[in-house]
Amino acid sequence: MKLAPIAERLAGNRFILDEEEPHIEVNQEVAARTGTADRIILVCPAHVYSKAPDGTVQVEYAACLECGTCFEVADPGALSWHYPRGTYGVQFREG
Numbered sequence: 001m002k003l004a005p006i007a008e009r010l011a012g013n014r015f016i017l018d019e020e021e022p023h024i025e026v027n028q029e030v031a032a033r034t035g036t037a038d039r040i041i042l043v044c045p046a047h048v049y050s051k052a053p054d055g056t057v058q059v060e061y062a063a064c065l066e067c068g069t070c071f072e073v074a075d076p077g078a079l080s081w082h083y084p085r086g087t088y089g090v091q092f093r094e095g
Helices: 006-010 028-034 036-043 071-072
Strands: 014-016 024-026 050-053 057-059 078-079 089-091
Touching: 024 057, 028 036, 036 050, 036 057, 036 071, 071 078
Parallel strands: none
Antiparallel strands: 014 089, 024 078, 050 057
16 A cells, blocks of 8 residues: 655644644754754754844644654753644544
8 A cells, every 4th residue: 555645644644733832942052052953954854944134943833743753852951842732633533
């Protein structure tokens, strides 16, 4: 059985955004100084992170798969990451 491309397989997922308590926060100064900014942009499988023209890291929370890869490669103090509160976050859908 041949699997569909990743983007197609993930297209059915939903993300319920918690606007009161974001589950990802980037300390822009530390991320830029330590190289974390470039690493999290590179490793995120959902392309949650991007660099703005001014060099800051932008976060698209609604694409997050909650895998924690960004947190694993971030230098201490550069990124605050935790699972969203109950009922918020990614809802995986198959097919």
